[in-house]
Structures are given as structure tokens and as C-alpha cells.
Amino acid sequence: MNTPKILKITGLEKTYSSGNKQLTVLQNISFDVDRGQTFSIVGPSGSGKTTLLGLCAGLDEPSAGQIELCGQDLSTLNEDQRAQLRNKEVGFIFQNFQLLPTLTALENVSVPLELQGAKDAEKRSMVLLEKVGLADRSHHYPSQLSGGEQQRVALARAFANQPSILFADEPTGNLDEDTGEKVIKLLFDLNKEAGTTLIIISHDLELANRTQQILRLKGGQILTNQRTSVLQS
């Protein structure tokens, strides 16, 4: 039986133009990700990881190739439909947290939910903040929280719409080792408990080795795409 794919990338290419110069930053990229898998994309700075993430999530247009996310060919969707797909299925975590500074921790989680029409947004957000161990910080603003606390708020926000796929771009990049470990544990717990597909972008091979599959990029091309020895579920 074929495992259902949550992400299918075929012949992807991305070229940026500036004046009469062309810069190809991704070339000949094809891979797929099983639903529920933990998957990492690694490579040196400038190898195209963040560009690839933006394309996979439909935030940017490829120059060539096809992207199928949650069974939908992104090229057939308009911007509103892509945004709807993201709101429903996709979570994001970034290295620099990207919390809104004028909202409290609770509001950072609940406001996006309210905007999507959730009725019990505040209650659900409190449950999520409890899950990441921040119930007692719910009324603090981002500037009153440590880096690790801010990243845990970002996790709660990313979990809020119960995404089927979560993209984490260098999620521990700005955190010390212990705090980073806590954040990673929360991510892997989410994968185990809710079956959320996890795509972690990192230059940290140790972290990548804890996922089930590693895609290595170099100079915008795939160097290797290998299963790891992590037990496959």
C-alpha cells in the first residue's frame, strides 16, 4: 500500500532576476513527504532552504515545477485559496519567533484563531499555553518574555489550528541548548500525539538525525535524500 503523501515536489526550480542578471537558487528539486513523517531539510547558509520552504507553503511562486500540498496542486489555487489551505492545514515556526509585539502571549495565539472565526479562541489558546508551560505568562507581552518563552508562544500559535503539516525554519536558532531542547521536544510530541507532519529546516545535523528523513541541499540542488536510523512509525 502506498503511504499517502502530504507534500510532493516535482522538478522544482527557482530563479530570481535582478536587472539583466538571473540567479538560479533552486534547481531540479524533486522529493515527497509522507503524512505524519518527521522530515528535515539541511544545508549550509545560502543553499536554498528558506526559499524552498516558502515555495512548499505556497508563499512564493516557483519558476518551474510542481508542488502538491495536502493533495492540492498549488498552481491551480489563487491567493485566497492558498491562504485558506494554509490557515486550515499549515503551521509555521521561525527562528526569530515573529510574535506581534503589541499583543500579549494569549492574544498572539487567540487573535489569529478569532480571525479564522473560532468562537472559543481564548479558551483554546489558554489550553495551548498551558501545554507549552506558559499559563502564568499569558498576559505578558513578547518583550517581557525570554527567547525560549517567546518560541513556546510561537509553538502554541502554530499548533492552534491543529495543522496537518508544520514547517519549522531554524526553530532553535536563537535559543540556548537546554531551551532549544524543550522546544524540539514539544515539536516531536506534537508529531507523536497528533500525527502532525514535521518539516524542520536546520543547519544542525544532530537535530536532523532525530527526524526520519533528511534532505541535504547544496548550492540549490539535492545532494542526498535519505532515511535515517530513527525508528519508522
Ligand code: ADP
Ligand atoms: P538558506 O535558507 O539555505 O540560507 P536562502 O533560501 O535564504 O538559503 O537563499 C538561497 C539563495 O537565494 C541565496 O543566495 C540568497 O541570496 C538568494 N535569495 C533569497 N531570496 C532572494 C530574493 N528575494 N532575491 C534574490 N535572491 C534571493
